[in-house]
Amino acid sequence: MIRFQHVYKEYPRTGLVLQDVSLFVGKGEFIFLTGPSGAGKSSLLKLIYMEELPTKGDVWVSGVRSKGVKRKEVAKLRRKLGVVFQDFRLLEDRTAEANVAFALEVIDVPRSSIQPKVARALAQVGLAAKGTSMPREMSGGEQQRVAIARALVNDPFVLVADEPTGNLDERATRGVFQLLRDINASGTAVVMATHNLELVRRSGYRTIEINRGQVVFDSGDGDRGKKVEVLA
Amino acid sequence: MRLALRETMIGFRRAPGLSVLSITTIAFSLFAFGLFSLVAVNIRKTLSEVESRVEIRAFLADGTPVEVVSAAMGDIGAFPEVSRVEYVSPDSALARARAELGEFKDVFESAFLPASIDIRMREGHRDPETVKTIAGRIKSFEFVDDVRYGEDWVDKLYRIRNVATATGLVLGLAFAAVAVIIIGATIRMTVMARAREISIMRLVGATDAFIRRPFLIDGFLKGILGGLLALGLTWFASQVISHNFIQTAFFSRSLASLGLLGGAMIGVLGSSLSVGRHLRKV
Numbered sequence: 001m002i003r004f005q006h007v008y009k010e011y012p013r014t015g016l017v018l019q020d021v022s023l024f025v026g027k028g029e030f031i032f033l034t035g036p037s038g039a040g041k042s043s044l045l046k047l048i049y050m051e052e053l054p055t056k057g058d059v060w061v062s063g064v065r066s067k068g069v070k071r072k073e074v075a076k077l078r079r080k081l082g083v084v085f086q087d088f089r090l091l092e093d094r095t096a097e098a099n100v101a102f103a104l105e106v107i108d109v110p111r112s113s114i115q116p117k118v119a120r121a122l123a124q125v126g127l128a129a130k131g132t133s134m135p136r137e138m139s140g141g142e143q144q145r146v147a148i149a150r151a152l153v154n155d156p157f158v159l160v161a162d163e164p165t166g167n168l169d170e171r172a173t174r175g176v177f178q179l180l181r182d183i184n185a186s187g188t189a190v191v192m193a194t195h196n197l198e199l200v201r202r203s204g205y206r207t208i209e210i211n212r213g214q215v216v217f218d219s220g221d222g223d224r225g226k227k228v229e230v231l232a
Numbered sequence: 233m234r235l236a237l238r239e240t241m242i243g244f245r246r247a248p249g250l251s252v253l254s255i256t257t258i259a260f261s262l263f264a265f266g267l268f269s270l271v272a273v274n275i276r277k278t279l280s281e282v283e284s285r286v287e288i289r290a291f292l293a294d295g296t297p298v299e300v301v302s303a304a305m306g307d308i309g310a311f312p313e314v315s316r317v318e319y320v321s322p323d324s325a326l327a328r329a330r331a332e333l334g335e336f337k338d339v340f341e342s343a344f345l346p347a348s349i350d351i352r353m354r355e356g357h358r359d360p361e362t363v364k365t366i367a368g369r370i371k372s373f374e375f376v377d378d379v380r381y382g383e384d385w386v387d388k389l390y391r392i393r394n395v396a397t398a399t400g401l402v403l404g405l406a407f408a409a410v411a412v413i414i415i416g417a418t419i420r421m422t423v424m425a426r427a428r429e430i431s432i433m434r435l436v437g438a439t440d441a442f443i444r445r446p447f448l449i450d451g452f453l454k455g456i457l458g459g460l461l462a463l464g465l466t467w468f469a470s471q472v473i474s475h476n477f478i479q480t481a482f483f484s485r486s487l488a489s490l491g492l493l494g495g496a497m498i499g500v501l502g503s504s505l506s507v508g509r510h511l512r513k514v
Contacts, residue, residue, distance in 0.1 A: 049435075072439055079437035089432055093246060105235050106438035150436070 082151025141172030258458025455499020
């Protein structure tokens with residue numbers, strides 16, 4: 001489903017941010033991506049939704065290969081995966097419903113099927129009653145739920161979440177995390193970058209730790225996995 | 233398309249000040265271009281009026297039979313370069329000389345002027361080379377004493393016309409390029425103001441063509457509105473010049489429509505360049 005093969009990513013200014021990263025994410029997995037700030041977590045996620053392409057090596061996501069990929073293919077790929085960020089990235093002048101509907105409208109989904117899909121996605125994140133609220137009228141946790149609803153509305157096979165709880169208080173964090181678990185339980189894979197080690201420790205999900213651009217720890221990868229068990 | 237239109241309108245509504253600024257900027261850069269075009273159109277009109285007076289006058293030998301002159305006129309009239317052939321009798325020549333040179337009218341008392349054939353050239357054949365060739369052919373008629381066509385004058389006129397055309401073309405292109413750059417920069421502000429939407433659109437899988445659409449409509453509408461405003465300003469300027477300085481001709485309806493279409497195209501081009509540049513970066 002997602003495969004990284006000896007991936008390197010280098011930026012002209014910051015230099016090498018990922019070095020020889022190889023990993024595989026299977027269908028329906030829940031994976032935590034941890035590591036200090038600047039370790040390369042966001043870069044790794046960007047490679048999954050092909051915001052960035054590897055400098056060296058190969059990334060395959062749902063049959064799309066990074067090498068020689070066309071912009072149009074990237075656009076098509078993104079319709080099959082959902083992405084959420086720490087800063088929610090909502091359109092401030094549109095209601096929650098309009099924000100979620102926007103994701104369907106821009107990929108030419110027929111008008112008649114937009115409304116039911118939006119209603120279902122908002123219900124799934126527990127915001128059925130807040131469809132007409134504007135983002136500024138909502139709490140951080142609620143805004144993140146709208147962002148998750150927008151990511152889910154296309155029934156993605158994987159949800160990529162870059163520090164989704166980074167701006168939330170503990171209660172909202174627990175709520176959003178529980179939501180992500182529910183989403184995963186319904187069959188969608190989740191790859192979540194986080195600094196919240198408490199969350200990681202309690203969950204028991206597969207954890208990949210990155211440091212200075214290298215995978216230093218993968219609880220789903222043979223011997224290293226045992227190491228994670230010891231730590232957990 | 234419905235969504236693209238809606239997004240365009242949202243852009244207009246969200247930042248009305250920016251939209252007005254864009255339209256005004258487009259209008260003033262097109263107005264500068266319009267003023268220049270107005271000057272060019274009037275110079276061209278004056279030159280073509282002068283040009284239309286380019287004629288060859290063939291003076292006929294005394295006693296040339298009328299039938300011979302008629303036959304020759306038929307032959308000359310059939311030249312593709314010739315638009316009109318006119319016989320001027322000695323009496324008509326005298327009347328014309330008296331009219332044109334009023335202060336010497338008393339000098340012209342007897343019919344001493346020779347008869348002539350006046351030949352007007354068709355548009356596009358008034359260059360010195362063609363005029364000279366036709367004059368040479370006419371001179372070869374036996375009964376033609378002399379041929380005059382103001383060689384120096386035709387030469388100068390043609391040079392002025394060429395210089396005016398070349399200057400017009402270069403300046404016109406420069407003005408158009410400046411307009412495209414200014415409009416591109418203006419629309420770039422709109423693109424930057426909507427960078428968040430663009431990034432979200434890309435994130436959820438919108439294609440570049442889809443993202444471009446509202447901006448192209450935006451550029452088109454602003455180009456049309458700016459063009460209309462520029463046309464109004466140019467018309468006003470032409471009225472002021474006509475009333476206070478010199479009678480000026482305004483653009484024909486088709487030229488004005490072409491200008492509007494040009495404005496719209498510049499808007500689309502400016503938008504396309506700005507959004508394309510932005511998309512390449514994100």
